[in-house]
Amino acid sequence: MEAILRILKAAADPNRLRILRVLCAGPFNVAELTEILAVGQSTVSRHLRLLSEAGLVDVRRAGTWAYYSLRVTDGEGGAREADVLPDELLSLLRGRWDEEGPDARAVERVLRQRREATSVFFGKAAEGWDRRRDRALGPPRHVDRLLELVGDGETVVDLGTGTGVLLERLGPAFGRVIGIDASPEMLEIARGRAEESELARTELRLGQLEHLPLSDGEADTMVANLVLHHVADPPAVFREIRRGLSHGGRLVIADLEEHDDESFWKSLGARWPGFRPEDVREWLLAAGFESVRTERLPTENGGPRPAVWLVAAARSSGNGTIHQPRRNG
Ligand SMILES: C[S@@+](CC[C@H](N)C(=O)[O-])C[C@H]1O[C@@H](n2cnc3c(N)ncnc32)[C@H](O)[C@@H]1O
Structure with missing residues (x-):
């Protein structure tokens, strides 16, 4: 009481x-x-x-x-x-x-300002982004584990594909790979990389994660590698991801642990100083995901970089079927 x-x-x-x-x-x-x-x-x-x-x-x-x-x-x-x-x-x-009321419109305006600031940042940072990221974060050692959780399937979407570093690695396990990003400059680099590696069955689409350029249920798997800390509105993105996933489809996210090194996140244009995976779990459950599993990975050599965590979840299917990840090895 x-x-x-x-x-x-x-x-x-x-x-x-x-x-x-x-x-x-x-x-x-x-x-x-x-x-x-x-x-x-x-x-x-x-x-x-x-x-x-x-x-x-x-x-x-x-x-x-x-x-x-x-x-x-x-x-x-x-x-x-x-x-x-x-x-x-x-x-x-x-x-x-009131969806049309002044508060709702003001929320939308603030979120739009956040998205625009990210777009401007990546427009300027695209050239030389891979070097900048590697300098700040070191070699992306979590990616092997991320791909293990992603498994295989028919259609995979790489959310916030950036310069497209994951496209090549997703290709062999999926019939079709779609990379989505809001920055034309980053996508241009991803396109060059896809052409150079002659990636077949790979499409690149320009669009916001809050309004994915995907039809309902188009993908059976989605992956978001080091993207969430740039996103203006993470809960809205999770609702939209759910729409684009087939029933039982899988989402795997890798992102940074919450940290307080301001110069670090500013150098990477981050909107958020990382997240606690348990908050991400709550957002996913609220957006209609189930079987949410979180994994924290140790910081390499106990170094100062923020640790990376992984979260895997399944879109609730209604009949309890969950797309199973491929077991490697
Ligand atoms: C760190 S970078 C690329 C990460 C990439 N997944 C990787 O593995 O290297 C983040 C990317 O997310 C994109 N991005 C950020 N917010 C976005 C949004 N709301 N919608 C679409 N793309 C977004 C940026 O344009 C940028 O290319």
């Missing part, structure tokens, strides 16, 4: 309800929330503090970043706690959201 009272008290304010509803769309920082709600920054900060004290929102600080998100897990990746935001309140907020 006490927990319910605390939650209702914390939520009982029009601006705090708006904040909670906006955060259903994903994490936002104070400046973005100020723009979305069109109220003063000090008002937004005060409401965020109250929501955070009541345990309804989480704040992630890393360097100068402070992103707020709904608190839906116990923070350790465990089951939902009884006293975090209840599903009933979330469905009420979602049900009362």
Whole structure:
């Protein structure tokens, strides 16, 4: 009873309800929330503090970043706690959201600004990207394990294919490989690489991960290697990936552990300072995935680089069939 009272008290304010509803769309920082709600920054900060004290929102600080998100897990990746935001309140907020209203339009505007900033970054960084990435991250040793989890199948989509480094490795295990990226400059390099290696059955498509250039259920497997930390709206991307996957289709993600080396993520144009795989797991479950498995890989030689994690999940099929990964060796 006490927990319910605390939650209702914390939520009982029009601006705090708006904040909670906006955060259903994903994490936002104070400046973005100020723009979305069109109220003063000090008002937004005060409401965020109250929501955070009541345990309804989480704040992630890393360097100068402070992103707020709904608190839906116990923070350790465990089951939902009884006293975090209840599903009933979330469905009420979602049900009362005017998709055409000023808050919804402002959320869309902020997300568009994020996507544009990423596009501009990769437009400039495309030439020389592979060298820049290898200098920052070292040799991508996780890729063998990633491919093991990806397995084989008919159609695989490489999400945020960038310069196309995975295309060649995906080719032998799949009938068709589709690389998707929002940056024409990065795709141009991927195209050159595909032509040079004479990759057959490989297509490159320009598009946003939030609106995939794929028909419903077109792919049986999707892979996102070191892309998620660039994406403006990870929960929306997961919903869209689900749409593009066939029933029982598989998604495998590799990304960076949350870290606080600001110069590192700025040099790579990252939007997020990595993620905790347990948060990614929550987003996937909310987007309609099941059998979500996470793996943390050790940092090479205990070095300073952020560790890489892998998450594999299956689109719920309705009949319980899950596309099985190929077993190597
Ligand atoms: C780190 S790079 C390439 C990673 C690539 N998967 C690899 O294995 O090397 C990230 C790529 O994601 C693309 N990207 C970022 N956000 C995107 C979005 N919302 N939609 C489509 N592509 C996006 C960028 O244009 C960039 O080419």
